Amino acid sequence: MAVQTSQKGPTGMTQKLVVIGNGMAGARTVEEILARNGDFSVTMFGDEPYGNYNRIMLSNLLAGVETEEGIFLNDLAWYQENGITLNAGVKVERIDSEARTVHDSNGVATPYDKLIIATGSYSWTPPMKNVHNPKRGYHQGVFAFRTLDDTRGMIRYARDHERAVVIGGGLLGLEAARGLQNHVSHVTLLHAMGHLMERQLDEKAGQMLQASVEGKLGIEVITNAMTTEILGKDRVTGVKLADGRVIECDVVVIAAGIRPNTEMVANSGLPVERGIVVDDQMRVEGQRDIYSVGECAQHRGSLYGLVAPLWDQAKVLADHITGTTGVAYTGSKLSTKLKVAGIDVASMGLIAPERDEDEVIVYNEPKKGIYKQLIIRDDVLVGATLVGDNSKAASLIQAFDRGTALPEERAELIFDIGGPAGEVAPAEMADDAQVCNCNGVSKGAICGAVSAGCKTVSGVMDKTRAGKGCGTCKPLVQRIVEWANGGAAEEDPAASWYVPGVPMPKPELMAAIRKYELKSVSSVFDKLVPGGQHDAKSKMGLASLLKMMWADQYVDERDARFINDRVHGNIQKDGTFSVVPQMKGGVTTPSELKRIAEVAEKYQVPMVKLTGGQRIDLLGIPKEKLPAIWADLDMPSGYAYAKSFRTVKTCVGSDFCRFGVGDSTALGIAIEERFQGLEGPGKMKLAVTGCPRNCAEAYVKDLGVVAIDGGRWEIYVGGAAGAHIRKGDLLTTVGSAEEVIRLTGRFLQYYRENANWLERTYSFVPRIGIDRIREIVVDDSDGIAAALDAAVEEAVQSYKDPWKERAVPATPGQFRTSLPLTVLPQVPVRS
Amino acid sequence: MKTLALTALGPITDIPPGEGRTYAVDGEMIAVFHLRDGSLRAVSAVCPHKGGPLADGQIDNKVVVCPLHLYAWDLATGCSQSGQPSINVYPVREDEGRILLGE
Numbered sequence: 001m002a003v004q005t006s007q008k009g010p011t012g013m014t015q016k017l018v019v020i021g022n023g024m025a026g027a028r029t030v031e032e033i034l035a036r037n038g039d040f041s042v043t044m045f046g047d048e049p050y051g052n053y054n055r056i057m058l059s060n061l062l063a064g065v066e067t068e069e070g071i072f073l074n075d076l077a078w079y080q081e082n083g084i085t086l087n088a089g090v091k092v093e094r095i096d097s098e099a100r101t102v103h104d105s106n107g108v109a110t111p112y113d114k115l116i117i118a119t120g121s122y123s124w125t126p127p128m129k130n131v132h133n134p135k136r137g138y139h140q141g142v143f144a145f146r147t148l149d150d151t152r153g154m155i156r157y158a159r160d161h162e163r164a165v166v167i168g169g170g171l172l173g174l175e176a177a178r179g180l181q182n183h184v185s186h187v188t189l190l191h192a193m194g195h196l197m198e199r200q201l202d203e204k205a206g207q208m209l210q211a212s213v214e215g216k217l218g219i220e221v222i223t224n225a226m227t228t229e230i231l232g233k234d235r236v237t238g239v240k241l242a243d244g245r246v247i248e249c250d251v252v253v254i255a256a257g258i259r260p261n262t263e264m265v266a267n268s269g270l271p272v273e274r275g276i277v278v279d280d281q282m283r284v285e286g287q288r289d290i291y292s293v294g295e296c297a298q299h300r301g302s303l304y305g306l307v308a309p310l311w312d313q314a315k316v317l318a319d320h321i322t323g324t325t326g327v328a329y330t331g332s333k334l335s336t337k338l339k340v341a342g343i344d345v346a347s348m349g350l351i352a353p354e355r356d357e358d359e360v361i362v363y364n365e366p367k368k369g370i371y372k373q374l375i376i377r378d379d380v381l382v383g384a385t386l387v388g389d390n391s392k393a394a395s396l397i398q399a400f401d402r403g404t405a406l407p408e409e410r411a412e413l414i415f416d417i418g419g420p421a422g423e424v425a426p427a428e429m430a431d432d433a434q435v436c437n438c439n440g441v442s443k444g445a446i447c448g449a450v451s452a453g454c455k456t457v458s459g460v461m462d463k464t465r466a467g468k469g470c471g472t473c474k475p476l477v478q479r480i481v482e483w484a485n486g487g488a489a490e491e492d493p494a495a496s497w498y499v500p501g502v503p504m505p506k507p508e509l510m511a512a513i514r515k516y517e518l519k520s521v522s523s524v525f526d527k528l529v530p531g532g533q534h535d536a537k538s539k540m541g542l543a544s545l546l547k548m549m550w551a552d553q554y555v556d557e558r559d560a561r562f563i564n565d566r567v568h569g570n571i572q573k574d575g576t577f578s579v580v581p582q583m584k585g586g587v588t589t590p591s592e593l594k595r596i597a598e599v600a601e602k603y604q605v606p607m608v609k610l611t612g613g614q615r616i617d618l619l620g621i622p623k624e625k626l627p628a629i630w631a632d633l634d635m636p637s638g639y640a641y642a643k644s645f646r647t648v649k650t651c652v653g654s655d656f657c658r659f660g661v662g663d664s665t666a667l668g669i670a671i672e673e674r675f676q677g678l679e680g681p682g683k684m685k686l687a688v689t690g691c692p693r694n695c696a697e698a699y700v701k702d703l704g705v706v707a708i709d710g711g712r713w714e715i716y717v718g719g720a721a722g723a724h725i726r727k728g729d730l731l732t733t734v735g736s737a738e739e740v741i742r743l744t745g746r747f748l749q750y751y752r753e754n755a756n757w758l759e760r761t762y763s764f765v766p767r768i769g770i771d772r773i774r775e776i777v778v779d780d781s782d783g784i785a786a787a788l789d790a791a792v793e794e795a796v797q798s799y800k801d802p803w804k805e806r807a808v809p810a811t812p813g814q815f816r817t818s819l820p821l822t823v824l825p826q827v828p829v830r831s
Numbered sequence: 832m833k834t835l836a837l838t839a840l841g842p843i844t845d846i847p848p849g850e851g852r853t854y855a856v857d858g859e860m861i862a863v864f865h866l867r868d869g870s871l872r873a874v875s876a877v878c879p880h881k882g883g884p885l886a887d888g889q890i891d892n893k894v895v896v897c898p899l900h901l902y903a904w905d906l907a908t909g910c911s912q913s914g915q916p917s918i919n920v921y922p923v924r925e926d927e928g929r930i931l932l933g934e
Contacts, residue, residue, distance in 0.1 A: 535891050537896060559850045818853045
């Protein structure tokens, strides 16, 4: 036996692995061991005369939405193929840990080198009169709901009967009640406690669920209903409750809970409390070669009845038994997300607040049967209950599991705000569905990268380039990677780093740069990267950071710059560049326009285009012609290529407009004049509009200023109208243009110092929270306003028009062509 | 590696440290990079993905990143790090301040 799965023991002999229990835990553990090329001869014992099936699906079988074949995980052929001896329908009666053998109901003794106990649970029957018939176990018409045989019996019997009672209002009872509706005309659910699913739901949520179960499904629910007696002599005629009420019925299903199967194990002298006591390697306490896994195992005092912890336990056990050292199961944080009887329910952690300072967020919409409750402690999600809407369950479970920081806007935790309506479930997407619309990456390609071994979101993004365009699809990419990974992506430690090549988040990185006075990009790599390895993809972010930190003292290594910043133009698909001269506030003059027109003609510029930022773009300029064009234009750079302050869009304001209430044009020009060329972690696009009609689109800018009647200005921050659309948050309202300029500088400096690389204000502002930003920038609660003002002033003073490099190139061959200009995609000339 | 007759391309000071420049040699367009560790690398100048000018890309001591779509290639082997076709690599070295391409 067991040719494919022979593990050599210390003596060179194949080790004998015996598994008691052929349920989900036992079989999964064996699968995990096989997946690690575990070399054992495996013998399994199962009470039930079948292969291994998915017990969770029994309710679907009962409801008629799944077939028996459909719920089998491993049929008998699987055991054969893997060389596993399956003793189906054979009960183990005793474990002899001294002699290392197990004795079964056929009187056979089977020796083992390693033993795994995965005996699971049995259905618990509350004490009730007349529930058992001395001759045949349960009274006729009374069923447990635990095994395939239970389910088959129930279906067979219920077919010819009319009224069913289900005892137990937990998950299993609700599923049984729903399933029975498929077979009988009337179902009553009796629950001994005050509300349904009291282990997972608080009272309110339980009541919401009850309302839906009654209203939508037509199941009658009675709570506080202690069943004391089964009525009927030969066959069931009803049940009697403690208060004397009688519920007529002809079928009774008991789903009042489960208890671990530990009797045989305890009788064999192994340590059993509520369950079989195991250590962090899933070894039975005091035993070197006996393990226990699944519902029967008690780990650090906890018993688990859900599958997710079981999968974790199986992995640790498999790692340990196949020789991986240092693995440990440390317990599971329990969360469930499921449809209970067709109604969405999710539950994790606490069901009620425990401390006065616990933050409780509740949303309740009885008409739709929706209830959501979150419990937050120290800014970490410690409990959540959802009924009727699981659209946010996945992200909540993730926040709960990982203890990640929560958004300032708590509402974002329970609703999708500003995002696409409804999350797409990866499982429901076709393989060829395009996920990344910028780089044309399908769901299939993402899953392919995962199965090829890429387990982190950033790894998959690097590999496939999904999410590397505008970035809007990143959340979906993340969900697909997690789904393809079987639930959770591996954490990428680099995710918190400012740039991928230096292992530090921004605050630590800045502290180290200051401490060692690192003023050039290469010195950062040399000093702060173990091994001193340089990283091309980190250079641009570091260059930006160092320039911000050191201003004039920054040692400018030109190779640290992206090509756009080396030649002060935006590279185009054919390797040419675009030239956008500064045009402050979108205001120009006839003579400027004439010069631009003459340049465009002289150099046969292929396209002249107005930009969204109210400027003129000359496209298709070869690199070597840039200096000459700048000279002829004799205008400063508009910085339309850099991660920097770009432009201030304005409307005509009060000079000409009938509605304008403030001189937005003059203010816009003044702001642009002051902050021109200011580098940052991302682009900074601004606008000033002369009245709330918002012609300059100030509500959707990184910083937008809106004139309101009475000579006052509103300042909005964190707006966006690119791939991501967000209305800015009102930072404050001020009374003068000078005040606008001062707060603009202070906000931009705070953003420059604290945002992550390429993090635009539309992410940065919600991440920090507008209230916190207002405290710092407007109220100066942290006492850093003066420092921010000074820092931005220094940066402003170090401004130089980069197009002045036309006279003396900064490096040899700075403007030399890099292109053969023959094989490239040619951009058509527009005449 | 592709074979090329030995050609002097000019002084190494033509290429600032950490940058690349394109040279036309024997009908081929070749990007030569001057690594910050002082050594030289030479690869085909045109990105096989969409024709981007690799000499305009950012480098470290191992890879070049195309400026158009940020795909990366190993400068020593020409292998793509992101599933793209490989690029040609050419022997190149410094000799008394001159760049010598080919062999």
